[in-house]
Amino acid sequence: MLEAFPLMPDQIVSEDGQLQPGETVTHTPAELRALWEQMTLVREFDRKLVTLLRQGRTTFYAQASGMEATQVGIATGLRPGHDWVWGYYRDQGVALGLGMTLHEIVSQMLGSNSDLNKGRQMPHHAGSARCRFVSGSSSIASQLPPAVGMAMAQAYLGLDEVTVVTFGDGATSEGDWHAALNMAAVQGAPCLFICENNQWAISTPVTRQTRAESIHIKARAYGMPGYFVDGNDVLAVQRAVRTLADGIRAGSGPVLLECLTYRVGSHSNADADAEKSYRTRDEVNAWTSRDPIERLERFMARQGQEIGAQDRAQVVARIHRDVEDAVARAEASGQPDWRTMLEDVYADTPSHLRHAYEDLRQEYGSGGTK
Amino acid sequence: MTATSSTGRQDTPQDTAPTAPETVTLTLIQAVTEALRGELRRDDRVVVFGEDVGARGGVFLATAGLQAEFGVRRVFDTPLAEAAIVGAAVGMAVRGLRPVAEIQFADYIGPGFDQLTSQAAKLRYRSGGQFSCPMVVRTPSGGGVKGGHHHSQSPEAYYCHTPGLKVVMPSTPYDAMGLLRTAIRGEDPVMFFEPKRLYRAAKGEVPTADFTVEFGRAAVRRTGTDLTIVGYGGVMPDAEKAADALAAEGVSVEVLDLRTLVPWDREAVLASVEKTGRAVLVSEAPRIGNFMGEVASRIGEEAFGSLLAPVMQVAGFDTPYPYAQDRVYLPGPARILNACVKALQY
Numbered sequence: 001m002l003e004a005f006p007l008m009p010d011q012i013v014s015e016d017g018q019l020q021p022g023e024t025v026t027h028t029p030a031e032l033r034a035l036w037e038q039m040t041l042v043r044e045f046d047r048k049l050v051t052l053l054r055q056g057r058t059t060f061y062a063q064a065s066g067m068e069a070t071q072v073g074i075a076t077g078l079r080p081g082h083d084w085v086w087g088y089y090r091d092q093g094v095a096l097g098l099g100m101t102l103h104e105i106v107s108q109m110l111g112s113n114s115d116l117n118k119g120r121q122m123p124h125h126a127g128s129a130r131c132r133f134v135s136g137s138s139s140i141a142s143q144l145p146p147a148v149g150m151a152m153a154q155a156y157l158g159l160d161e162v163t164v165v166t167f168g169d170g171a172t173s174e175g176d177w178h179a180a181l182n183m184a185a186v187q188g189a190p191c192l193f194i195c196e197n198n199q200w201a202i203s204t205p206v207t208r209q210t211r212a213e214s215i216h217i218k219a220r221a222y223g224m225p226g227y228f229v230d231g232n233d234v235l236a237v238q239r240a241v242r243t244l245a246d247g248i249r250a251g252s253g254p255v256l257l258e259c260l261t262y263r264v265g266s267h268s269n270a271d272a273d274a275e276k277s278y279r280t281r282d283e284v285n286a287w288t289s290r291d292p293i294e295r296l297e298r299f300m301a302r303q304g305q306e307i308g309a310q311d312r313a314q315v316v317a318r319i320h321r322d323v324e325d326a327v328a329r330a331e332a333s334g335q336p337d338w339r340t341m342l343e344d345v346y347a348d349t350p351s352h353l354r355h356a357y358e359d360l361r362q363e364y365g366s367g368g369t370k
Numbered sequence: 371m372t373a374t375s376s377t378g379r380q381d382t383p384q385d386t387a388p389t390a391p392e393t394v395t396l397t398l399i400q401a402v403t404e405a406l407r408g409e410l411r412r413d414d415r416v417v418v419f420g421e422d423v424g425a426r427g428g429v430f431l432a433t434a435g436l437q438a439e440f441g442v443r444r445v446f447d448t449p450l451a452e453a454a455i456v457g458a459a460v461g462m463a464v465r466g467l468r469p470v471a472e473i474q475f476a477d478y479i480g481p482g483f484d485q486l487t488s489q490a491a492k493l494r495y496r497s498g499g500q501f502s503c504p505m506v507v508r509t510p511s512g513g514g515v516k517g518g519h520h521h522s523q524s525p526e527a528y529y530c531h532t533p534g535l536k537v538v539m540p541s542t543p544y545d546a547m548g549l550l551r552t553a554i555r556g557e558d559p560v561m562f563f564e565p566k567r568l569y570r571a572a573k574g575e576v577p578t579a580d581f582t583v584e585f586g587r588a589a590v591r592r593t594g595t596d597l598t599i600v601g602y603g604g605v606m607p608d609a610e611k612a613a614d615a616l617a618a619e620g621v622s623v624e625v626l627d628l629r630t631l632v633p634w635d636r637e638a639v640l641a642s643v644e645k646t647g648r649a650v651l652v653s654e655a656p657r658i659g660n661f662m663g664e665v666a667s668r669i670g671e672e673a674f675g676s677l678l679a680p681v682m683q684v685a686g687f688d689t690p691y692p693y694a695q696d697r698v699y700l701p702g703p704a705r706i707l708n709a710c711v712k713a714l715q716y
Contacts, residue, residue, distance in 0.1 A: 084465070118498035127497045134464065135497035139488040145457020146489055146503075152458060153465035156417065156443065163461070175481060176453050183454035344499040345533050347557030350586055350633035 002243050004225035005217060009260050012235040015290055017298025025235060029305050035076065035234050036300065036307065037315060039068035039293045042093040044319040045102070046265070049109065052327060053269055058109050060123040062090045063265030066232075069292030070196050070259040072097050073237025078164060078245060084132045084150055086143040086165040089124040090196070090263075091136075094166065098131040102326035107333065114333035118340050141171035144180035144193070151189035151254070162245045164192045170201025172218070173209050181222040184254040191254045192244055196231065198263035202271060203278035216258035224254050231261030232292040235299075262287035338364050392578045399569040401543035401576055402432045402508070405550040406470065408580070410440050413468060416554060418445045420455055420472030429474055430510055430569055456482035456507060460489045460559075463503035468554055476511035476563060477520045483528070490559040491534030506553045506560045511539070512604040512654055513700055514567030519691035524603075524655035529561045530631050530664075536585060537631040539563040541606035543574040545629055548583030555582070565604035572607070586633035590642075594624035597710055598642040600665060601652035602628040605701055609652050612706035621714065631661050639665060640673050647678035648713040654700050657685035679716035682709040 001022075002010055012023045019025065027035075046063045053061045064071060067090070075097020078085070087094050095105055104116055108126040111119035116128055117135055127135025136143060147165035154161045171177055172195060184191045195215045199206045212218055219226030229240045237259055244255050264287060266274040275281050297307055338360060342353050349357075396404065409416045418433055418440075424447040427434030437445040448455050452473055459469040473479050479486070486507070494502040513522035529535050536558050540546040546564065553560040591606070592613060601609040606627050613623040624642050628634050643649045649669055651662035666681045684701040692699055 086461075116498055116500060117496060120496045120498060125496065127500060129497070129500040134501060135493070137488045137492065137496070139484055142457070142484050142488045145454050145485055146461035146464065148454065149458030149461025149463075149469070150465045151461070153462040153467045156462075156467060157465070176457065176484065179449075179451040179454035179481070180457065182449050183451060183458060186449050187458075344495045344497075346536070347494070347502065347504075351636060352633060355636075 002227060002240055004227060005220065006228050009228045009230040010236050010240060011230045011233050012239065013233050013295060013299045015295060017295055017302055019299070027235070029303070032296070032300050032303070032305060035072060035238075036293070036296050038072045038076070038097060039093075039234060039296065040315055041096060041319050042068045042071060043293060044316055045092060045096070045323060048320060048323040048327075057327070057331070058123055060268060061109075062124050062268040063263070064090055064093050066262045066264030066287060066292070067196060067198055068093055069234035069296070070231035070237055070261045073231075073234045073259070074164065074166065074194060074241050077238045077241025078162070081130070081132060083162045083164060083245065084134065086134045086147040086150070086163070087136055088143065088167050088171070088196075089136055089138065090168070091166055092124070092126070095126050095128070095131070095133055098128075098133050100126060100128050100131050100133060102322055103329055104128060106323070106326040107330040110327070110330045111335070112330040112333045113336050114330050115336070118344070119336040141167055141174035141176040141180075143167070144171070144176050145183065148180045148184045148187070148189050148191050151184065151191035152187050155188070155190055160249055162190055162192055162248045164194060164241075164245070166194045166196055168201060169195060169197040169199060169206045169209055169215060170204065171195075172215050181219070181224070181254070181256065185223045188253045190248045192241070192248055193254065193256045194241070195256070195258045197258050197260050200263055200267065200279065202267045203274075205279075214258060216256055219256035224256060226256045226258065228258050228260070231259030232290050232295060234292060234296055261292075262290070264288055386581045393575040394578055395573055396543045396547075396576050397570045398540070398543045398546050398564070398572040399430060399432055401547040402550060402564060403434060403436070404576075405547045405554075406433060406436060407439070409468075409470075409551060409554045410436065410444060415466060415468040416444070416470060417462065417467055418470045418472070419448050419458075421448060421450050421474050423447060423472050428472060430566065432508070432564070433472065452479055452482035453485055456485040457489060459505040459507065460485060460493065460503045463505040463559075464493070464501050468504060470506045470508060470554060473507060473509040475521050476509040476525050477523045479507075479509065479525065486529065486535065486559070486561070487532045491532045494558070495534055502557055503559050504557045506550070506562050508550075508562045508564060510566035510569070511563035512565045512567060513691055513696060514604060516693065516696050518693035522691040522696070524653070524686065526561070526563055526631060527655055527659050527661045530661050534559065535632065536560045537563070538585065538629070539565060539603035539631065540629060541565060541568060541603055541627055542572055543576050545583055545589065545627075547576055548581055549585070549629065551580075552582045552585060556585075563603065567604050568607070583629070585630045586635055587629070588635035588638040589627040589629055590638070591625040591627050592623065594622035594646065596622045596646055597648040597650065597713060598624045598626060598639070598646045599650045599652060599706065599710070600626045600628065600639055600662070602631065603653070605652045605654055608701065608703045609706055611703040612710060615703065615707055616710055621710075623710070634665070636668055640669065643669050643673045644676040647676055649677075650682045650684060650706065650709045650713055652684045652701055652706055654686045656688045657683060658688050660685050679713040682713050684709045
């Protein structure tokens with residue numbers, strides 16, 4: 001069961017797929033299947049986007065492989081469209097789980113005309129008002145203080161909503177992280193802080209981010225409970241998020257949850273040689289053997305719900321087709337018109353931007369993209 | 371409506387006409403307080419917070435009495451953390467409040483800079499207009515109070531350089547009240563710099579009825595034909611003293627107060643310079659990267675043919691703000707006058 005400040009991360013399913021002593025799982029076969037499909041979607045999305053990157057059709061990609069249980073567990077532990085999430089750039093699994101479509105996410109990654117964000121940011125900064133998933137900034141940990149403010153607003157307005165903010169282990173070294181946790185605790189803001197501790201901030205290991213024995217234990221200093229789960233156990237992550245979110249709804253105040261997981265791939269295409277430059281193949285192999293999708297599959301098999309090779313292949317093939325279709329539609333939508341570059345800087349259009357529009361019109365005429 | 375007072379000084383045009391003719395005399399800081407009080411009464415979404423703003427009422431007492439009237443839910447103290455104060459304002463605004471955050475001194479915003487430039491300024495743009503953060507950061511700014519360089523700087527240019535933020539600096543009680551209302555009622559993040567040396571030095575008539583002052587419109591403080599002085603914020607009284615001295619010598623000086631830097635009133639400045647042929651730009655921020663560099667650039671680009679003399683700048687020096695030489699550093703009437711004479715004699 002979930003307890004504050006444990007020494008070991010909470011698990012429901014062991015690495016070999018066995019239910020931990022004292023645990024029960026009430027998920028229906030359909031619910032387990034849905035979790036498996038969602039995690040498989042995140043994995044296969046990674047594979048397709050890496051291919052897209054190698055083809056030069058996008059410019060940047062940050063894999064979430066290895067972190068599927070954490071991200072799917074977060075999304076499915078919340079009330080999509082009701083709770084709010086300030087994510088971080090690697091949260092494609094969270095975004096998909098909250099209801100963003102493949103087409104919307106791919107459109108953002110390509111900066112295409114169909115991007116909800118109008119092609120304003122590099123890949124991995126999707127956002128959707130419909131899904132209450134706030135478009136992110138690249139600066140590390142800067143999403144935390146706004147998440148606290150949003151939670152304060154929810155309390156002020158008497159809303160039955162939780163604000164979740166996610167971040168990596170590197171973010172916990174930033175001043176914004178400390179300021180946010182302190183502010184949330186002092187204000188009693190209904191905010192759920194979730195560290196997706198994948199143990200590497202590009203090439204810096206978590207042991208060079210902090211001398212504390214874990215991230216979750218730091219919550220004690222701010223006056224809030226800290227929880228610790230096995231981030232490769234989707235059932236444990238989902239339960240923790242659901243339990244803590246419901247607790248926050250009931251007035252518990254802010255909490256910190258650390259999900260211990262591992263980024264199996266590189267940080268991004270900027271460090272595709274991660275295994276050569278800063279970490280060992282043995283370490284990666286050790287974590288690969290703890291694969292969160294395979295763990296769920298082993299558990300499902302023990303429940304009599306084995307996923308056959310043909311079944312898996314069909315699901316994977318469908319996902320690949322869906323991603324290819326999303327990419328094709330995004331590419332077909334073209335690039336955003338030059339006029340949109342000057343929109344949304346302000347709610348109105350001040351005179352200096354009207355002048356800029358006139359300058360650009362001289363160059364681009366009445367046509368669209370140049 | 372534009373009124374001319376008995377002193378010959380041109381009053382600020384009114385953007386929305388008051389419904390009653392009554393006025394009251396307020397200092398600039400009293401105008402800030404009354405604007406906040408009025409907005410707190412008018413709109414339940416408005417919340418006021420920062421360090422010491424509650425029971426104390428702020429170190430300058432800009433929020434004095436507001437917590438007593440509106441309670442700790444709407445007017446509250448926060449931890450001493452500019453990143454949290456500014457960042458929380460962003461999130462509150464996204465979820466539908468109208469946060470007005472106070473940073474105790476503009477010099478202290480540093481830890482909140484990332485929140486302003488990465489979050490507040492860009493949220494609307496980066497989300498394609500899906501999200502916005504209508505919020506105000508109020509902060510005392512500028513020198514003249516013997517504060518040394520951590521209580522006297524004029525950092526407005528940093529924020530003018532960040533698209534997405536609006537930047538305001540009033541110099542009169544009327545403008546402080548009208549501009550602050552506009553800031554709170556608007557849909558964008560606003561940096562509201564209050565020239566601290568004018569908090570109690572600037573007094574003026576303010577309508578008791580509701581009014582606002584539009585952003586992006588300079589105030590013509592006096593009309594003239596021989597030379598244009600452009601300034602904003604704390605330098606305005608000294609700019610007018612220089613204009614008085616020149617008037618005594620028979621020189622007709624036009625004085626413009628920009629009031630808002632982003633957006634700024636390019637049309638008013640260009641029209642004035644085209645009329646007078648001479649421009650003296652006054653601000654107290656260090657000269658390199660000073661906002662007036664942008665004004666000078668525009669005049670050079672678009673009114674070059676009208677110029678009878680080079681555009682002159684009077685600014686702070688490119689040093690950290692000094693404690694002992696507080697008055698030497700600031701562009702006082704003598705330095706402004708010298709620049710005007712140089713332009714007139716060119």
